[in-house]
Amino acid sequence: MVVACLTLSGAVGVFGFSFGVGSVAAGASVWQTCALSLFVFTGASQFSAMSVIGAGGSLGSALGGALLLAARNGVYGLAMSRRLDGSLGRRLLAAQLTIDETTAMAVAQPNRREQQIAFWLTGFALYTFWNVGTLIGALTGSAIDPQTFGLDAAFPAGFVAMVWPLLSDRRARLAAAIGGVVFLATVSFLPIGVPILLSVIGVLVGVQRPVPPPVGTEVSRP
Amino acid sequence: MSWTLVIVLALGAYAFKVTGLVILGGRTLPAVVERCLALIPAAVVTALIVKDTFTTGQDLVLDARAAGIAVAVVAAWRKAPLIVVIVLGAAVTALLRQL
Numbered sequence A: 001m002v003v004a005c006l007t008l009s010g011a012v013g014v015f016g017f018s019f020g021v022g023s024v025a026a027g028a029s030v031w032q033t034c035a036l037s038l039f040v041f042t043g044a045s046q047f048s049a050m051s052v053i054g055a056g057g058s059l060g061s062a063l064g065g066a067l068l069l070a071a072r073n074g075v076y077g078l079a080m081s082r083r084l085d086g087s088l089g090r091r092l093l094a095a096q097l098t099i100d101e102t103t104a105m106a107v108a109q110p111n112r113r114e115q116q117i118a119f120w121l122t123g124f125a126l127y128t129f130w131n132v133g134t135l136i137g138a139l140t141g142s143a144i145d146p147q148t149f150g151l152d153a154a155f156p157a158g159f160v161a162m163v164w165p166l167l168s169d170r171r172a173r174l175a176a177a178i179g180g181v182v183f184l185a186t187v188s189f190l191p192i193g194v195p196i197l198l199s200v201i202g203v204l205v206g207v208q209r210p211v212p213p214p215v216g217t218e219v220s221r222p
Numbered sequence B: 001m002s003w004t005l006v007i008v009l010a011l012g013a014y015a016f017k018v019t020g021l022v023i024l025g026g027r028t029l030p031a032v033v034e035r036c037l038a039l040i041p042a043a044v045v046t047a048l049i050v051k052d053t054f055t056t057g058q059d060l061v062l063d064a065r066a067a068g069i070a071v072a073v074v075a076a077w078r079k080a081p082l083i084v085v086i087v088l089g090a091a092v093t094a095l096l097r098q099l
Helices: A002-025 A030-040 A043-054 A059-070 A072-081 A088-096 A100-107 A112-143 A151-168 A170-186 A194-207 B003-023 B031-054 B064-077 B082-098
Strands: none
Touching (some): A002 A043, A002 A112, A002 A151, A002 B082, A030 A043, A030 A112, A030 B003, A043 A059, A043 B031, A059 A194, A059 B003, A059 B031, A072 A088, A072 A100, A072 B003, A072 B031, A100 A112, A151 A170, A151 B064, A151 B082, A170 A194, A194 B031
8 A cells, every 4th residue: 555655646746746847937937836736735726727728718617617626525525424533623624625536546555444454544744745846847947948848738738647547448438538529619600718618518529327237249250 | 826716715615625524424315416516526527638749728739748748548448547648648748849
């Protein structure tokens, strides 16, 4: 568990670095960039907000897209509430650490005690690495020209790394395709940032109940 | 950039987390709602990839970023670690700009 946690932390530190660089390049100060990582602490939302701001989108559309991406942490909170013990104060602190990685690490453990250890350990490690990475990235980003080093491509490359593991699921691939097509179809005439909001239409794929694969499809092939 | 974004986003993101963990507690959401919420990153992050790779403002453009991200996609497909995906994407984009 500790090894998995440290590997994850290293990756999150790099992610934080690329957020720091990109956020400064998109027009935030070093302080604002660090405040986002300290107080928002949910990567996809932070990246999304700064991506829209950097392109010249409005405050409302930047917030809308970022908050859509933050909504899933509510579902993770539901999953964690069944696994965490402790006072209200402790739960309020746990809430800030409830994100993709901490929930995934916790639910992968076999019993309640280890689930709690995994959650807190991953939570504090990621919080530290994400924020240190962000600070170093923000300072680097303000010292160099991001375009020269291709750092404007760090955002979409980070998004690729973020979305790729999700696409092993057929419904997620369909949702992704719809999101991408809706964006392309509307980007030229809607205000900047709004097409990102509209891309959420892709989740309607989830309305249909999942169909279990027909029995024996894998083995019946010659 | 205004601090409003930082403050509202921080409050909003925390509100979602607290709603799930503290306010709703051990309850469960309807399965269809959980399924749709789980699909948000796939739909929205894919749109963000298209945006940051192929657009400048409202214009569709094809430049060095497209090559960088194509390489990043191949790296992700070959299960390269996250740092490799990001560094390759940035490095290929930077190299093409030097040409």
